[in-house]
Amino acid sequence: MHILITGANGQLGRALVQALAPRHRITAWSRQEGDISQPGIAQQVAALAPDLLINAAAWTHVDQAEEAPDPVYAVNGLGPGYLAEGCAACGAAMVQISSNEVFPGEPGRFYREYDLLQPGGVYARSKAAGEQAARQRLDRLYIVRVAWLFGPGGHNFPRKIVAAADRHGALQVVADEVGNPTYAPDVAEALAQLIETGRYGVYHLVNQGRASRLELAREILARTGRGHVPVTPISLEQWPRAVQPPRHAVLVNQAAAALGIQLRPWQEAIADYARSEDFSASE
Ligand SMILES: NC(=O)c1ccc[n+]([C@@H]2O[C@H](COP(=O)([O-])OP(=O)(O)OC[C@H]3O[C@@H](n4cnc5c(N)ncnc54)[C@H](OP(=O)(O)O)[C@@H]3O)[C@@H](O)[C@H]2O)c1
Numbered sequence: 001m002h003i004l005i006t007g008a009n010g011q012l013g014r015a016l017v018q019a020l021a022p023r024h025r026i027t028a029w030s031r032q033e034g035d036i037s038q039p040g041i042a043q044q045v046a047a048l049a050p051d052l053l054i055n056a057a058a059w060t061h062v063d064q065a066e067e068a069p070d071p072v073y074a075v076n077g078l079g080p081g082y083l084a085e086g087c088a089a090c091g092a093a094m095v096q097i098s099s100n101e102v103f104p105g106e107p108g109r110f111y112r113e114y115d116l117l118q119p120g121g122v123y124a125r126s127k128a129a130g131e132q133a134a135r136q137r138l139d140r141l142y143i144v145r146v147a148w149l150f151g152p153g154g155h156n157f158p159r160k161i162v163a164a165a166d167r168h169g170a171l172q173v174v175a176d177e178v179g180n181p182t183y184a185p186d187v188a189e190a191l192a193q194l195i196e197t198g199r200y201g202v203y204h205l206v207n208q209g210r211a212s213r214l215e216l217a218r219e220i221l222a223r224t225g226r227g228h229v230p231v232t233p234i235s236l237e238q239w240p241r242a243v244q245p246p247r248h249a250v251l252v253n254q255a256a257a258a259l260g261i262q263l264r265p266w267q268e269a270i271a272d273y274a275r276s277e278d279f280s281a282s283e
Pocket of ligand 1 (some may be wrong): 006008009010011012013016030031035036037055056057059060075076097098099100101127146147148149150154155207250
């Protein structure tokens with residue numbers, strides 16, 4: 001297949017290029033090569049005419065999004081619509097990457113692919129808008145929700161925790177925000193399988209299990225030889241942010257699992273990630 005990957009320099013974009021390049025012909029567009037917030041991207045996609053487009057581009061600065069919603073909607077809300085329009089024009093299929101934050105995250109709830117969306121902040125609403133924009137224009141569409149992504153080269157929570165531990169020697173970490181820590185290379189591998197099925201629809205590709213921010217922090221510290229660093233649990237209220245994240249936007253992978261596509265437990269993925277170059281420099 002000829003696969004176009006947008007947002008190819010991002011955390012997931014890079015993992016996708018790495019996973020798919022040995023099996024497919026890849027065109028990888030960074031923001032400079034393909035700005036998805038511009039309506040002209042539709043013609044650009046149609047002119048390339050790939051078999052499949054995977055949109056890994058997004059505005060991902062969740063807190064900053066509250067201050068400037070317009071550029072966030074341009075990328076996350078409108079962009080997927082332009083891309084889907086380009087795909088429809090050339091007969092390509094598409095994967096739109098979405099987020100667990102489209103759900104309200106009520107404590108104790110586990111969200112399946114068919115659950116009703118109820119996004120909170122600007123980022124979450126823009127991601128829900130992006131799902132809808134793509135749906136309105138394309139039938140041959142996979143909507144793939146992921147959560148709490150980490151992976152080589154990314155600006156992610158495990159890296160921030162390790163850097164903060166080295167800087168301060170002790171940490172305070174939120175104990176009452178729970179999600180699915182998810183390894184970008186595992187998502188890329190699962191997507192490689194999913195796109196072979198031709199079974200378009202909504203999927204939740206997350207590593208198995210759930211964790212609080214505190215549990216995830218303790219795991220990465222232990223795996224990188226920093227298990228001695230004292231970590232004090234705090235609540236979300238004690239860690240003020242521009243937008244309160246959903247407390248328990250935990251995704252269940254039902255649809256992909258039914259096709260035999262499942263990601264391993266997040267602890268195994270963290271163990272692999274801890275051995276990556278992201279951590280070797282600071283050890
Ligand atoms: N990270 C998470 O925890 C998480 C959780 C749930 C869902 N997701 C979703 O997963 C997907 C991948 O996230 P990620 O962690 O890989 O994000 P990331 O590392 O921030 O990568 C996003 C990429 O999109 C690019 N981009 C931004 N605006 C663009 C535009 N107008 N046109 C083209 N490219 C643009 C960025 O380029 P620049 O670097 O030049 O800005 C960056 O390379 C996104 O859809 C995100 O919403 C992520």
